[in-house]
Amino acid sequence: MPYRNIFKKIIYCADFCETSQPAFRCALNIASANPGCVLVILHVVPEPDAQFWRTYIYEVDAIDDKAKADIDEKVREAYLSKIPAEIPYETKMAVGSITTAILDAAKTENASLIIMGRESSSVWKSRFMGNITEHIARKSPCPVMVVPAGETSAGETGEA
Numbered sequence: 001m002p003y004r005n006i007f008k009k010i011i012y013c014a015d016f017c018e019t020s021q022p023a024f025r026c027a028l029n030i031a032s033a034n035p036g037c038v039l040v041i042l043h044v045v046p047e048p049d050a051q052f053w054r055t056y057i058y059e060v061d062a063i064d065d066k067a068k069a070d071i072d073e074k075v076r077e078a079y080l081s082k083i084p085a086e087i088p089y090e091t092k093m094a095v096g097s098i099t100t101a102i103l104d105a106a107k108t109e110n111a112s113l114i115i116m117g118r119e120s121s122s123v124w125k126s127r128f129m130g131n132i133t134e135h136i137a138r139k140s141p142c143p144v145m146v147v148p149a150g151e152t153s154a155g156e157t158g159e160a
């Protein structure tokens with residue numbers, strides 16, 4: 001018996017890096033192969049960055065609204081414009097710990113799969129990102145797919 005429509009909700013961890021595009025293509029590919037699957041584009045603003053734009057320029061009116069609008073625009077440009085019409089999607093933004101935000105979203109959204117890119121440009125970044133990725137993989141309530149930055153064939157849809 002073939003397994004079809006096993007993924008109902010996929011969380012794609014969006015970080016706007018060019019190296020995460022293969023992971024986005026995988027997310028599109030898997031969502032399109034599971035009719036009715038909802039693709040959740042999740043972007044997390046790490047807490048130190050969040051504190052910077054909240055406290056450093058506190059005197060600027062509506063800074064939170066401006067930052068949110070800027071992130072929403074980046075999400076539209078980088079991802080939403082590339083999602084085929086037949087794939088339902090949602091966008092989410094969180095502020096705080098990357099791992100906590102992703103794990104919380106997986107539970108709250110009742111995710112079937114988390115898809116994230118793996119950056120491998122430096123030892124320091126690999127260790128830092130590896131810790132986040134490993135933590136999510138160990139604690140996730142659902143499967144986690146980590147797509148290497150150089151991956152090109154597994155997730156090609158021709159749309160992204």
